[in-house]
Amino acid sequence: MAVVAKKAREHSLEGTEGVTRGRPGRRSAAERKQAVMELLSGKASLDQLAKRYGVLPGTVSGWRDEALDGMETALRHADGGSPRERELERRVVELEEALKDVSLKYALASRGVEAWKATARPTRRGRSLK
CATH class of the missing domain: 1.10.10 (Arc Repressor Mutant, subunit A)
Structure with a gap:
């Protein structure tokens, strides 16, 4: 019986070299x-x-x-990332293009206002433009 217990113990320890047992x-x-x-x-x-x-x-x-x-x-x-990441990258490109477009329109409008101010003649107060 002792031989069987010894064999079982040896079998249970087989392959445990280098493994430090802590909490299971x-x-x-x-x-x-x-x-x-x-x-x-x-x-x-x-x-x-x-x-x-x-x-x-x-x-x-x-x-x-x-x-x-x-x-x-x-x-x-x-x-190249997950589908969500690819969608977000595509959206960033779209928004950058939209920002460029709006910035260009703003710059052109600002120039137009400045040009109009430089050439417009002031009207006298109290008189209509008839």
Whole structure:
């Protein structure tokens, strides 16, 4: 019976080299990254990693899913951003063009007013322009 217990203990410690056990389930980002890398590369199974890090297999699976989502987001941003970002960039270009148009019209109107003031003759008070 003692031999069976010893074998079980050895099996449960298998593959835990270099892993400092703290509170079960509390793992740093570096540890989670390492676990996901081992899982994705096929170096360790979900169950092996769960046992090694003292968490449930579903937790390791969640780490993997979060990592894959993060990779997808990062790659999407590398392609020019999300659809919302592309829409906002298009809107910025439209607004810049509209501002140029309004600025040009304002400048032309200001010149016209100044030219009119320079050539207009003042009228005398109390008299109509008949």
